[in-house]
Amino acid sequence: MARGGPVARATGWARRHVPTRDSIEANRFLRPVSHRILAPSLWRFTRRSVPRGVALGLFTGILFPLAHMPLAALTALPVRANVPVAVGTTLLxxxxxxxxxxxxxxxIGHWVLRLDRDVPGAPIASNVAANASWLHWLVSHGGPATIVGLVILAIGLSVAGYGVTSLVWRLRIARKWRARAHRGGATRTI
Structure with a gap:
């Protein structure tokens, strides 16, 4: 029987499996780029790096369904986004x-491309109905609409995530400043 609750077990698992700074520096494959990967600015939670990480994580998580975590970590390096936030946000x-x-x-892609409207020549919908195979529908109708929709969703959610994260960060800092000013004013009156 395992000791502790699920949080204690998860924390123990993370301590055993998450690489340390020393293990990253010692890894022969990462040694040439370890100075870039371990840059402190990529791991700090700042008002600029966290929204970038959220936007990057949402973008890669939606647009690249496979291997989105490594891709988010790699793309966080040139844009100076927070790596843990970028990787964690891909879990959307x-x-x-x-x-x-x-x-x-x-x-969304279906609406943007207006696939069921008449186009010059034969309408796409009648072509799909005439060639009622699933593969033909996927190539001519479903695939393009889904790809266009994924790009629109990725861009839209990234912009929204950046904006919401920046706003929440700003409101949180403003609340801290107000609390600090309130405490400072209370100690002066005493």
Whole structure:
């Protein structure tokens, strides 16, 4: 029987499996770029790096369904985004959210491309109905709409994530300043 609750077990697992700074510096494959990976600015939680990390994580998590965590970590380096936040935000795309995300992407892409409207020549919808195979539908209708929708969702959610994170960060700092000013004013009156 394991000791402690689920939080204690998860913390213990993370301590055993998450690489340390020394192990990253000692890794022969990472040694040439370890100075860049271990730059302190990439691991600090600042008002600039956290929103960048959120936006980058949302973008890579939505647009690249496979290997989005390593991709987010690698792309965080040149844009100076917070690496843990970028990697953690990619978890928006998980097995529970994949179906609603792809369905939303298809609907948005379908609306943007207006695939069911008449185009010069034969309409796309009648071509799909005439060639009623699933693969033909996927190539001519479903695939392009989903890809366009994923790009729009990735860009839109990244911009929204950046804005919301910046706003929350600003409100949190403002609250701290007000509390500090209130405490300072209370000690002066005594």
């Amino acid at each position: 795309h998980n097995p529970l959210t994949t179906v609603p995300l792809f369905w939303s992407a298809y609907e």
